[in-house]
Amino acid sequence: MAERILTEEMENAIRALFPRYPTRQAVTLPALHIVLEKLRYVPPQAVVEIAGLLELAPSQVQDTLSFYGIFPQDKPHGRTRVWVCRSISCALRGSDELLQQLCESAGISPGGTTGDGRVTIEIAECLGACEHAPCMLANDELHHCITREQGEAFLRGLK
Amino acid sequence: MADFEPVLMANMQREDSHTLAAYEKAGGYAALKRALREMQPKGVVDLVKRSGLRGRGGAGFPTGLKWTFLPQETRGPVYFCLNADESEPGTFNNRVLMEQDPHQVLEGLILSCFATCATTAYFYMRYEFPLAWRRVQAAIDECYSAGYLGSNILGSGYSLNVYLHRGAGAYICGEETGLIESLEGKRAWPRIKPPFPAVEGAFRRPTVVNNVETVACVTHIVARGAEWFRSMGVPPDPADPRDPGSFGPKLYCLSGHVERPGCYEAPMGLPVRELIDRFGGGIWKGRRAKAAIPGGISMGLLRADEFDCRLDFASPARYGCLGLGTAAVVVLDETVSMVDFLHNSCRFFAHESCGQCTPCREGTAWSLRMLDRIRAGRGRWKDLDLLLEIGDSIGIIPGSTICGLSDGAAWPIKNAIRKFRAEFEDYIRQSNPQGYLETAPVAALDSTGSH
Numbered sequence: 001m002a003e004r005i006l007t008e009e010m011e012n013a014i015r016a017l018f019p020r021y022p023t024r025q026a027v028t029l030p031a032l033h034i035v036l037e038k039l040r041y042v043p044p045q046a047v048v049e050i051a052g053l054l055e056l057a058p059s060q061v062q063d064t065l066s067f068y069g070i071f072p073q074d075k076p077h078g079r080t081r082v083w084v085c086r087s088i089s090c091a092l093r094g095s096d097e098l099l100q101q102l103c104e105s106a107g108i109s110p111g112g113t114t115g116d117g118r119v120t121i122e123i124a125e126c127l128g129a130c131e132h133a134p135c136m137l138a139n140d141e142l143h144h145c146i147t148r149e150q151g152e153a154f155l156r157g158l159k
Numbered sequence: 160m161a162d163f164e165p166v167l168m169a170n171m172q173r174e175d176s177h178t179l180a181a182y183e184k185a186g187g188y189a190a191l192k193r194a195l196r197e198m199q200p201k202g203v204v205d206l207v208k209r210s211g212l213r214g215r216g217g218a219g220f221p222t223g224l225k226w227t228f229l230p231q232e233t234r235g236p237v238y239f240c241l242n243a244d245e246s247e248p249g250t251f252n253n254r255v256l257m258e259q260d261p262h263q264v265l266e267g268l269i270l271s272c273f274a275t276c277a278t279t280a281y282f283y284m285r286y287e288f289p290l291a292w293r294r295v296q297a298a299i300d301e302c303y304s305a306g307y308l309g310s311n312i313l314g315s316g317y318s319l320n321v322y323l324h325r326g327a328g329a330y331i332c333g334e335e336t337g338l339i340e341s342l343e344g345k346r347a348w349p350r351i352k353p354p355f356p357a358v359e360g361a362f363r364r365p366t367v368v369n370n371v372e373t374v375a376c377v378t379h380i381v382a383r384g385a386e387w388f389r390s391m392g393v394p395p396d397p398a399d400p401r402d403p404g405s406f407g408p409k410l411y412c413l414s415g416h417v418e419r420p421g422c423y424e425a426p427m428g429l430p431v432r433e434l435i436d437r438f439g440g441g442i443w444k445g446r447r448a449k450a451a452i453p454g455g456i457s458m459g460l461l462r463a464d465e466f467d468c469r470l471d472f473a474s475p476a477r478y479g480c481l482g483l484g485t486a487a488v489v490v491l492d493e494t495v496s497m498v499d500f501l502h503n504s505c506r507f508f509a510h511e512s513c514g515q516c517t518p519c520r521e522g523t524a525w526s527l528r529m530l531d532r533i534r535a536g537r538g539r540w541k542d543l544d545l546l547l548e549i550g551d552s553i554g555i556i557p558g559s560t561i562c563g564l565s566d567g568a569a570w571p572i573k574n575a576i577r578k579f580r581a582e583f584e585d586y587i588r589q590s591n592p593q594g595y596l597e598t599a600p601v602a603a604l605d606s607t608g609s610h
Contacts, residue, residue, distance in 0.1 A: 029327055029341065063345075088489055092495065126250075128246060
């Protein structure tokens, strides 16, 4: 029996959403978000426990999870998770160069996390902020029209 | 045109425009109060039908007509899904609405739910909009406190709950049945239609799915009337009996190589050139334009000599584009390589294909591999014909897929190669002088990691 991963707080937050939907399965994405926010990843054991709460087979939750690109399962993403947009409006204003520069400065490849767990750099398709190209999302904050200097300063400022 | 008064963006200039206090001070929720007092749901549906409002999410389906597809008598709930999964490259008008004026969206949502007799609404917002998420959640909370949401709204006997539901980074969730599958907790694989959502949608119940800007328009139609809405825009083309016209105000997104990218409001039918020059301050750095996407990357490309194209539901197709889409214009200046543009487009669709239909899953991935090979200096002229063959055979228009994602993947391929073929041929001949005329099958490159 693997050690339980979901805390009582997480379970209560998940259960509190049940009345919003006519099926338990509809709580799958909200539950995955709750776990991701707390643990910065959704390990297989969490999938099993979510399935238990939602009265689903673990494979059903895993099937849904694996369709979406934002739930890492092996290890937590960095304390700051950066999404660098690479779609057309950002690409026209230098997002490929920005992504390359950030990855080189941090010493990682896209999708990777620094050894100290400070930052994960991900590639994103259109972030819906094309008037601010090139843009990136760092946790809950959108960064606008990022220059080379701002990219460097951003990485230096991370805790 | 000169006397056009913005309505969708009117409140955004005010301080704290995202709060209930600012919205009410500007006359907000007056339309809702009046509708709940004086109108029946059917009256709102008829009003929206008469206005000629067409969906702002990309397909342009008449909104009032969509609502009338709901069964007249049904026992049990009708669900309303607000599509805030805005992910079409170049598009950000919904984000601006939700961040700057969430109450305008909510008033329209409540009116639309009242019209369709829905008592539960799911506000499906993409994962990557954290500020919009916070603002909309705060606005929903304000609405419950003020009695605009919950049971017996303003003493009318009508009750409505709105729940925010967060996506997880998948473009396909903007397709209405993909959204419904995702809402139900499954992979967002679009459904075969019929049945359409109005008959069998979320949780197998009658369901309406509308875009954020669409419901924002409903607020103003109820406030100002159908004739006001029809007083601007483009009337139906007399030569096309199926064209219902393009009426009302529109939020245009402008990005790419212009001096002032941004979201701008003008009547339907604004010419691309006017959007770029008058609103966007022209092409950046004093350069010339080469091409523009007319309405999100799925719609294809206009050449610079096609910028007379008006941004209404009918015009872009006359220039060989797929349609108006989201009216998001992305401008490419003269320095842009069309090979790079098409590579970016193919990469996007290969990444976002949901994988359900083979022609889309394989076609988008294959087109990306070919563009990778071309950019690696191993392209052949024959590849251009193969790319066009993919472009002509994937999508709901040729009838090979369930949803329109791969029509969106096909159009940039078809427009870019057919409108800029000489540039592609030059690029391939110069980068592969030994092999550009080869026609024998070639092995795929090792993964280049661009997927």
